[in-house]
Amino acid sequence: MSKATFLPGFVQRVERLDRMAQRAGSLDAAMRMSLRLGEALRRLDSDDPTVPVVRVVLLGGTGVGKSALFNALIGRSQASPTSDDVRCFTQKPFVAVSAQDRPLLNLPAELDPQYIDVDLGGIALIDTPDIDGALRENWHVTRAIVRRADIVVYVTMPDRRSEFQVHQELLAWASLKRWYFVLNKADQVSRVIDQVRDDFDGRLRDLGFEPHDGVRFVASATDQGRYDFSRMRQSLFNTRLVESVEKLRADGFLGYTSHALSDQVVEALAVRLEKVVEYEAELNDRIRQVYRDSLEQPLARHAFRVVVRELAWRYLGERIGWLMGVAVWLRARASALNASFHVARLGLGRWNLIGLARAGVSVLHAMLRGMVPLQRILTAMGPKYREEIRSIQADAQRFLEDQQLTGFAPTALSASTSIDPADGSADADGAAQQGKANDWPRWVYQSLWEGGEGQELEHLQTDLDNLGQQTAKQVGPWPLAVVTNIIPTAFAAHALFRIGKAWLDAQYLPAAFYGMAISLLLVSLLPGYLLLAWRMRRACAALEPRTLVDSVQHPLATTPVRTVRERLSEFLRETVSLRSTLNQLRRELDQEIPSASTVRPSRPLAD
Structure with a gap:
């Protein structure tokens, strides 16, 4: 992504904050911030906003009917193989995309993606392995795919809508992505569908989301004529999403940056500053x-x-x-x-x-x-x-x-804590001699004055x-x-x-x-x-x-x-200021990206 054309002032501030975080040394909050800002900047460098393909990823646990929903959405039976008996049946990502858009996805070959040639109008729909299955290598594949997603569709079913492990994965990605939510297999609870829907909405609110009919769908892959299936398909394959792909990529970068500047990081810095004061x-x-x-x-x-x-x-x-x-x-x-x-x-x-x-x-x-x-x-x-x-x-x-x-201390103190003269190393001796050479008047004075009273x-x-x-x-x-x-x-x-x-x-x-x-x-x-x-x-x-x-x-x-105290205070002020600017930019993007197409958490989530 070109830094010259995409929010250049904001990107420069992110890079400056990243440098400040790196200079902070071993401070835990600063290290987390630096790692996450580095990931956001790498995404910015590698993700071309002009590629007109929107990557929509299905994410869910074992047995919720992800693959069946994938097949129903693209109209291809067994395009992503399904099984009622075998757990963790999907072990590779299945990608529904047109032949001309396939090279633009740039998915790593080591993920072994299986392509299905379907023209979805600039949309690439991806079915991923289960995120809570017994095969941990599947988790790696799914997370690598989700990391590249523009939109994530969280799929669950009535009996699995409260699973802790899946919710933890949802929380991990919550502030980084834009979301749809699908309660699949609605035909199994048709008599109490309203109560199940309300319960599902409540659980999403507990996770920090604000679900509504534009982003939360109750559907059945095997009974497509009922419930919200048609409306869901129309929303997922909305051509306006393709027209807004650059804004989606921009929002993705802002999402990763927001994760780096989470409330937990800011609170940790504020607590440390209070201790210093x-x-x-x-x-x-x-x-x-x-x-x-x-x-x-x-x-x-x-x-x-x-x-x-x-x-x-x-x-x-x-x-x-x-x-x-x-x-x-x-x-x-x-x-x-x-x-x-x-x-x-x-x-x-x-x-x-x-x-x-x-x-x-x-x-x-x-x-x-x-x-x-x-x-x-x-x-x-x-x-x-x-x-x-x-x-x-x-x-x-x-x-x-x-x-x-x-890391925030003056250079002399930082150097003294990073080199141990007692180890007898050449580096330590050299650093000590260099310190004397750089400040020889004070060193001579302290050496000659009895008691070293300089x-x-x-x-x-x-x-x-x-x-x-x-x-x-x-x-x-x-x-x-x-x-x-x-x-x-x-x-x-x-x-x-x-x-x-x-x-x-x-x-x-x-x-x-x-x-x-x-x-x-x-x-x-x-x-x-x-x-x-x-x-x-x-x-x-x-x-x-x-x-x-x-x-x-x-x-x-x-x-x-x-x-x-002064440098940490400046670091915290810049972090808070950047968060404020980021939130304003995301609100502006919300107005430009198709309405009711996605949702983000309405309140801070745990790291």
């Missing part, structure tokens, strides 16, 4: 408690205020801008550099190669990323904080593995950065940015005016003027800077550890779980 909230609460406990120590409180103050100065420069912003930025950079030299001296005090390397890396790391001030608070919070953070990370990874969600520093930086930005916003609102820049801007404008006028008049100013201008500019920055420093002291003095605890919304330690 709850666990993410639990981890976030644990991290807040870790901060709360660690920052109770006086040394940690002091370090906390110092670090937040430095971060706030850094972000304040971006908010204030212009000339005052440069002054604030220089102040923030100088503070970070001094802290770097302090750590460097500590490292050099050991007088060994490792100490020298550690100090050098510390200085570079501080200059490039400004992380050395964070080491103060990390040290003050003590080793228990680091142990708790690592425990939370390990718990998060185990949770994702237990819930089969590592990740904990990043966790603190992420959470404290948010608090630093909030403090900078409080200290330097936009009206204050205007006020603090007025005086230096006026001095700078006056100096530039004097310089420009002197150059135009060719009366060049002495060097002393430039020195005086720079001095006055620096002095003009002082009032605004002092105002900002006063506001910063007040804001930082009011800071309490609970402020950090309250500000933690997306801690770095829970990033894998948060990423899984």
Whole structure:
């Protein structure tokens, strides 16, 4: 089937969802969805919608008179051999189709189809082996035929209308196909035919169908003049079905796609998402408690205020801008550099190669990323904080593995769960070396820094950065940015005016003027800077550890779980959206395919 001409936008969405399901890894619901979407897409590729032959398949249990009904419908006695004594008598599919349409059916030769040359006006009627017989190879043949069917005719008889095994097979195909229902051998219950019909309808409703006279027929293959036989034959061999064959094939693809997006699959994804949301909230609460406990120590409180103050100065420069912003930025950079030299001296005090390397890396790391001030608070919070953070990370990874969600996790976590370094394989060693090569700055830093504290520093930086930005916003609102820049801007404008006028008049100013201008500019920055420093002291003095605890919304330690939650949520949204579009398309096809010709379940069925 051409993807370019058949619902191209919808098919692309199905393919995208299939790729998402494949990336989900070992999640059961996603695996089922991927398998079924793959089958739907393969059907789309292999089933030519332009072939003007409608495949109508008779499906039923042993002894219900399928073959007799087949013979009666095509008007050929014993075309499909029948027997009243031998069970499972039909062991091959019998196909009634015209000679010119036979090559178009493309039935696999291994099914050994037996063809009967009958012109049914573009219809191919197929009698299949019993679906509940003792010969299981017959089940395989029947299912292979039903898989290729455009319309399935479910045949039963009064005494067999409640058989569990046949109903299970019916349920398995229910959402994938369009259906007719035939209660054969009605002559055996002619006296109570109305009650039998009502009971049959009730059982079909229990299976999720909505039977009516257009799709449910009470008939007798041996008494064709009575009951609904003529109306049934007219409906089955309706020429409008042939005219609508492309729409039938489209509906078949939608049926397989609908099966992939069943309520059971969606519910399983929703339940898994709910678990992830709850666990993410639990981890976030644990991290807040870790901060709360660690920052109770006086040394940690002091370090906390110092670090937040430095971060706030850094972000304040971006908010204030212009000339005052440069002054604030220089102040923030100088503070970070001094802290770097302090750590460097500590490292050099050991007088060994490792100490020298550690100090050098510390200085570079501080200059490039400004992380050395964070080491103060990390040290003050003590080793228990680091142990708790690592425990939370390990718990998060185990949770994702237990819930089969590592396929949704960030790449690093997925790789770590798919390769076991302990197995000594070359692949594991190669993957480990590749991981170091791809992230060598962090690996070097963690290797040289005592205790491997690089990740904990990043966790603190992420959470404290948010608090630093909030403090900078409080200290330097936009009206204050205007006020603090007025005086230096006026001095700078006056100096530039004097310089420009002197150059135009060719009366060049002495060097002393430039020195005086720079001095006055620096002095003009002082009032605004002092105002900002006063506001910063007040804001930082009011800071309490609970402020950090309250500000933690997306801690770095829970990033894998948060990423899984976001990706799983997107996966579920796309699934639900695609189902909604699919149902709308099927409703539109219902209006275009001949009315009262087929029926589908009116409610979701079990997988």
